[in-house]
Amino acid sequence: MKTVIEPFRIKSVEPIHFTSFSERVQLLKDASFNPFLLKAKDVIIDLLTDSGTGAMSSNQWAGIMRGDESYAGSESFYRFESVISNLTAMPCIIPVHQGRAAEKILFTVKGGKGKYVLSNTLFDTTRANVEFSGAQGIDLLCEEGKQPALVAPFKGNIDLIALEKCINDKGAENIALVIITVTNNSGGGQPVSMANIRQAKQICAACQIPFFIDACRFAENSYFVKLREEGYQDKSVLEIAQELFSYADGCTMSAKKDAMANIGGFLAVHDEKLAEECRNLLIITEGFPTYGGLAGRDLEAIATGLEEIVHEDYLKYRIRSIEYIGEQLDKENIPYLKPTGGHAIYLDARAFLPHIPVEQYPGQALCCALYLEGGIRGVEIGSVMFGKYAADGSLIPAVNELVRLALPRRTYTQSHMDYLAEVITEVFKHRHQVKGLDITYESPYLRHFTAKFQPVSGDIQPAGE
Ligand code: F0G
Secondary structure, three states, X not given: OOOOOOOOOOOOOOOOOOOOHHHHHHHHHHOOOOHHHOOHHHOOEEOOOOOOOOOOOHHHHHHHHHOOOOOOOOHHHHHHHHHHHHHHOOOEEEEEOOHHHHHHXXXXXXXXXXXXXXXXXXXXXXXXXXXXXXXXXXXOEOHHHHOOOOOOOOXXXXXXXXXXXXXXXXXXXXXXXXXXXXXXXXXXXXXXXXHHHHHHHHHHHHOOOOEEEEOOOHHHHHHHHHHHOOOOOOOOHHHHHHHHHHOOOEEEEEOOOOOOOOOOEEEEEOOHHHHHHHHXXXXXXXXXXXXXXXXXXXXXXXXXHHHHOOOHHHHHHHHHHHHHHHHHHHHOOOOEOOOOOOOEEEEEHHHHOOOOOHHHOHHHHHHHHHHHHHOEEOEEEOHHHHOEEOOOOOEEOOOOOEEEEEOOOOOOOHHHHHHHHHXXXXXXXXXXXXXXXXXXXXXXXXXXXXXXXXXOOOOOOOOOO
């Protein structure tokens, strides 16, 4: 049978509130043209993130009832610890309330002025935590990863030659650590090959630089390795994931992604001394080491989610849903980042809206147009998120101007995907009418969350229902 179906039945549903075009015009104005500032109830299909938005299984809900809320030494912690140590083989497992809390602790200990953190691509919160510590983050994405229209199997790879060169230029003693993001979220949800991870680890080991993995989407990455990398076809996704972690000295993880929980995360390391320093910080910021900012019930949901995420029926459906949207867009030659990645479709806003200059944020304009057209909420991953200012105040744009439409796990159905493709196609048909935006307010860190915008001239998009 060729059709891939959702490998679950639906036991509990949440209603969707529908809005009209004219209501959305007002709602978007009220949100200062930043979809982060919309109320969720005013969104029809919410593809802002795949983080914490997945549907939990009946087993996860059962775990929630079982959660042991003891302050210290809770049963739920030991279950959480045993599932993660089976996956990572790391002896020190530190729960945190979400991924960025692990980053904050790790870079407070390992970062600091004069240090560098090298990566394929640092996610925005990771970069912010590196920079907040005083260190500098450097992205060394492979060349294929920088070309949105190129089809290649592992566009998330780190450029190994650039990695060696950067270590030589900056001095190994100044490199706090190397961290590879799997899959590469900011670069299109593209996977990293096992060979690339193995070689990056060898380079780090030769210079005694700690090698870490940002493991948010480890299962999606492992499934791509199974599909695309020679020698892995007969291995289970769990075995592939175990090999992936075996190269790492440590990892950070947001359990809101590939642990299918609504909240949570962890930091895991081999080095006991590093773990002790991290736990000292954990106690003052997150909580006692056997709960780290989480309830016992969250630890249970994460443990079960980590067991469920490696199921291949699930991963097959997951990757296929995104591939399916790509196929619909191909029919209309709509530009998106190819091939489709693990958790999201990334529209190439620069190619979609070539009449809007980067200084007028084509990605943000496209996000607004998708909301107006069909109540779809996505996120700009371009110069609003990653742009910087030169000394003269001019914008240094991001490498790509993308709009990410991230699919929450096990949440939307096939007809939602058809609706999504229809809305994108409709916007594409009247793309010439979409206008650029100016920023009217921004904050110093992670400005995309709270920035405010206004259309450069008149209304953002005169077309309508
Ligand atoms: N690393 C990566 C690769 C991420 O995608 C995220 C979160 C984090 C770290 C931080 O984890 O949110 O639990 O603190 N990404 C979300 C997203 C927010 O929408 O992609 P967190």
